[in-house]
Amino acid sequence: MTATPSFGPLLEALDAAPPFALPDVVLVELSNTVGASSCLVLLADYESKSLEPVPSASSPPGMSGQSVDGSLAGRCYREQRARTEQGGRRVFVPMTVRGERIGVLDVHFPTEVDGPTQDHLAQVGAVLAHVVNGARRYTDHFERIRRRRQLSLAAEIQWELLPVLAFSHAAFCVAGHLEPAYDIGGDTFDYAVEPANLTLGISDARGHGLRAALLGALATTALRNSRRRGEGLVKQVAAAHRALLAQFGGEDFVTIALMTVDLPSGAAALVNAGHLPPLVIRNGRCQRVRVEPQPPLGMFAATTYRPQRLSLVPGDRLVLFTDGITEATPEGGATFGEARLVDLLLETRSTPPVETVRLVSHKVLDHRAGQLNDDATVVVLDWHGPPEGSTAPV
Numbered sequence: 001m002t003a004t005p006s007f008g009p010l011l012e013a014l015d016a017a018p019p020f021a022l023p024d025v026v027l028v029e030l031s032n033t034v035g036a037s038s039c040l041v042l043l044a045d046y047e048s049k050s051l052e053p054v055p056s057a058s059s060p061p062g063m064s065g066q067s068v069d070g071s072l073a074g075r076c077y078r079e080q081r082a083r084t085e086q087g088g089r090r091v092f093v094p095m096t097v098r099g100e101r102i103g104v105l106d107v108h109f110p111t112e113v114d115g116p117t118q119d120h121l122a123q124v125g126a127v128l129a130h131v132v133n134g135a136r137r138y139t140d141h142f143e144r145i146r147r148r149r150q151l152s153l154a155a156e157i158q159w160e161l162l163p164v165l166a167f168s169h170a171a172f173c174v175a176g177h178l179e180p181a182y183d184i185g186g187d188t189f190d191y192a193v194e195p196a197n198l199t200l201g202i203s204d205a206r207g208h209g210l211r212a213a214l215l216g217a218l219a220t221t222a223l224r225n226s227r228r229r230g231e232g233l234v235k236q237v238a239a240a241h242r243a244l245l246a247q248f249g250g251e252d253f254v255t256i257a258l259m260t261v262d263l264p265s266g267a268a269a270l271v272n273a274g275h276l277p278p279l280v281i282r283n284g285r286c287q288r289v290r291v292e293p294q295p296p297l298g299m300f301a302a303t304t305y306r307p308q309r310l311s312l313v314p315g316d317r318l319v320l321f322t323d324g325i326t327e328a329t330p331e332g333g334a335t336f337g338e339a340r341l342v343d344l345l346l347e348t349r350s351t352p353p354v355e356t357v358r359l360v361s362h363k364v365l366d367h368r369a370g371q372l373n374d375d376a377t378v379v380v381l382d383w384h385g386p387p388e389g390s391t392a393p394v
Contacts, residue, residue, distance in 0.1 A: 007127055014131045019139040023056035026105070026128060034117045036107050041095075041128065042066060042073055043103040045146050046159075046181035048358045051077060051104055052145050065148075073104045078355055082122060088112035093121045095129035099168035099175065099354060102129040133164070147182070154185040154213035161188050161220050166354040171263050171386060172198060176379040177357035179324075179365055180372050186212030186254075187322050187375035188220055192227060199227060199236075201258035202320040202379050204275065206296075211252070218243055219254040219297055233260050237271045237297065237305045244298025253296035257320055264386050266312040271305050273297050276326070279342065281317040281349055286342045289318075314385030317353075319345060324376030325360070328368045336367045353380035 010029045017025045023041045030036035040059060042051035050065040051073050068074035076083040076092040080101070083092045089109045095102040105125040113121075132142055151159065158178070166175035176189040186205030191198065201223065205215035219240045226239035237258055244254060255274035262268070270278075270289070274296030278289045289310060295303045312318065321341070328336040344363055348356045360378045 007123065010124070010127060011131075014127070019135050019141040021056065022128070022131065022135075023054050024058050026124065027056075027058050030107060030121070030124065034113070034120055035109060035111075037110050038108045040106040041103065041132075042106055043132070043142060043146050044068070044077065044101055045148050046151075047148075047179070047362075048101075048177070049362075050148065052148070054142070054145055073106060077101060077104050080352075082118055084113070084118075091118060091121055093118070093125040095125045095132065097126075097129045097133045097164065099166035099173060100133070100164040101166065101354060102132055149182055152183045152185075152209075154208075154210045155181070155183050157210075157213040157217050158184045158186075158188055161190070161217055163190055163192075167191070167193065169193060169198075171384055172261070173353050173382045173384070174198075174200065174379065175353035175357050176202075176377065177361045179361045179376045184213075184375050185209045186216045187324065187377040188216045189320070189377060189379045190220055190223065192224075196263055198261040198263060199233075199258070200261070200320070200379070200381060201256055202275070202322065202377060203254050203256040204322040204324075204375070204377070205254045206252050208374070215244065215248065215252055215254055215298075218247060219256065223258065233258065233269050233271060233307055234305055237273065241273075241297045241303065241305070245301055248298055250299060250301065253299040255296045261312065261383070266314075266383060266386065268310050268312055269307040270310060271307055273305060274299075276321060276323060279319040279321075279345065281319070281345060282313065282315070284346075284349075286345055312383040314383060316383045317345075317349065318381040318383065320379040320381075322375060322377045324372060324374035325364055325378055327374065328364045328372060328376060330368055333367075336364055340367075353382050356380050 013025045027039045041054040045052055049068055052065045053063040066073045068077055072083050072085055073092050076094055080094045091107050093105050095105055174191055178184050178187055185208045189202040191200040203219055205212040222240040222243040223236050226236040257272050257275040259268050259270040272291045273294050277291050279286055280289050291308050294305055326336055326338050348359055357378050357380050364376050
């Protein structure tokens with residue numbers, strides 16, 4: 001079997017098809033080019049615990065999800081590598097967009113596949129991931145499949161605020177995870193990649209539920225609005241502070257850690273508005289970043305926010321988190337705590353950020369017996385160093 005290098009016809013067919021027909025389009029392409037007999041599109045649920053099948057005219061009846069931690073499809077998803085079984089006649093390939101794991105493409109063949117066919121499948125998986133990711137703008141079909149239960153209204157607001165959950169770049173990799181996925185209220189994170197810098201932040205709105213979601217939404221949108229006007233870090237924070245004061249009159253607040261990283265050098269500036277200080281892993285040690293805390297956004301009208309300087313060196317891992325991580329407490333038990341978080345971060349130091357944040361969130365959930373009493377959010381940034389060709393200062 002010889003795979004064709006052209007994806008023009010596939011893209012045209014995917015673009016012309018309704019969302020619910022995408023798996024059938026992919027099957028026709030794979031049948032014509034590499035002799036596939038069937039295929040299944042599996043999407044990661046909101047908790048990254050299961051891979052849920054996308055039904056189609058060609059899919060078998062009675063399909064069920066596959067465990068991310070207990071199946072070969074899940075291993076493909078976790079490790080981001082193709083996996084085979086049934087003597088090489090069944091192939092799993094990841095569906096990923098710039099580091100964000102969308103799901104897995106599960107393809108069956110009548111005979112064992114060769115290397116070029118696996119390469120072709122990997123490219124089809126990447127194409128399909130981009131199409132599914134873009135389809136979120138015009139259909140709810142895939143979002144319904146990803147939900148194993150109903151989202152609260154607060155969670156719906158927060159999920160709509162999020163950027164893609166992971167992003168890979170020559171200079172860095174970043175990923176974030178929120179829990180409880182179906183009932184989050186006030187936590188969020190955001191980032192933006194520019195030619196010469198990265199903006200990254202995490203926030204925690206006071207309280208729970210819908211009011212906290214509205215607080216978080218206003219703060220995040222104000223920050224983005226200021227950033228997109230070309231304003232710097234301090235002006236972004238000041239804009240969000242003013243917006244919260246104007247709407248909530250100092251009765252509610254949002255804590256935030258917002259930073260910018262200069263990509264050519266790794267020099268960073270951080271504003272910490274009442275938030276927990278980040279952790280940094282460097283040379284095998286994990287410790288707090290020393291930052292001066294300032295009042296939360298929306299609390300005191302006279303507050304003037306100041307940036308604090310820090311510098312990243314290649315190999316650093318920076319971890320931002322909300323208090324729902326460290327303060328998660330089972331009935332009659334002890335908090336998850338910062339020491340336990342540090343141990344877990346050191347254990348997962350060689351794990352990619354996108355998998356590390358999933359593991360941390362699930363460990364916190366397990367500690368709390370699956371029932372969190374507060375939102376728990378973690379963001380991991382791996383700093384690789386200035387991208388090739390940049391002009392970093394000596």
